Amino acid sequence: MDVxxxxxxxxxxxxxxxxxxxxxxxxxxxxxxxxxREDRYDMAFSDLGALRVALDQELSDFDASLAGVREVAFFPPMTGG
Amino acid sequence: MRVTVQEAAFDLGAESNAFAAGHTDMGAIVTFTGVVRDLPGDPLVAMEIEHYPGMTEAALTDIATRAQERWHLGDVLVIHRYGRMAPGEPIMMVATAAPHRRDAFEAAEYLMDFLKSRAPFWKREITANGASAWVEAKDTDEDALDRW
Incomplete structure (x- = not known):
């Protein structure tokens, strides 16, 4: 899958x-x-409360299933507007 | 309904006029414009906005569609920029057209509240002393969604 x-x-x-x-x-x-894998990943994911995840371009949760998912995105809380 | 995600600056007056034109049954047009704001103390050189191509358009369209389902609206416009912009430049705008002002105002506020924390944009501020920092989301932005 693409991450x-x-x-x-x-x-x-x-x-x-x-x-x-x-x-x-x-x-x-x-x-x-x-x-x-590596320290840089470990550091990036050290506080999941500060992260959001989208599955196939829709906001989701960390306990969501990856069955059938093609694209996973990780990012901080959004700051639009 | 029109949702546009673009790098280029937009002409607020031209967009507002184009949006307002062509309706004879809409008594209220509300527009909101977000502008890059200079910082007191440490002058802002630029704001850079990153986004998630594909998801951005889908999220904005979803938010605008929900607004149309909830209020009596004749039309909705959302324009949001990404890339680098200077203080004073417009970042984004929303416009709503409705027969009456309450629907137009409330829908515009709804759009803004959701656009702040549910559309995949990330702002970074670059200041004159060379600092560059991601803008952190505020708890108050998340709390603002509860009222809807």
């Missing part, structure tokens, strides 16, 4: 998007997998 990062999440991880092969069942599982 996208925006704003300071993108800066901490150091790339805007990547393609990941994963068997993660939920967003939380995917986050655990990413955190185990």
């Amino acid at each position: 996208l990062y925006f704003a300071w999440v993108r800066e901490r991880i150091g790339l805007p998007r990547e393609r990941i092969q994963t068997d993660a069942a939920t967003v939380n599982d995917l986050v655990a997998e990413l955190r185990a």
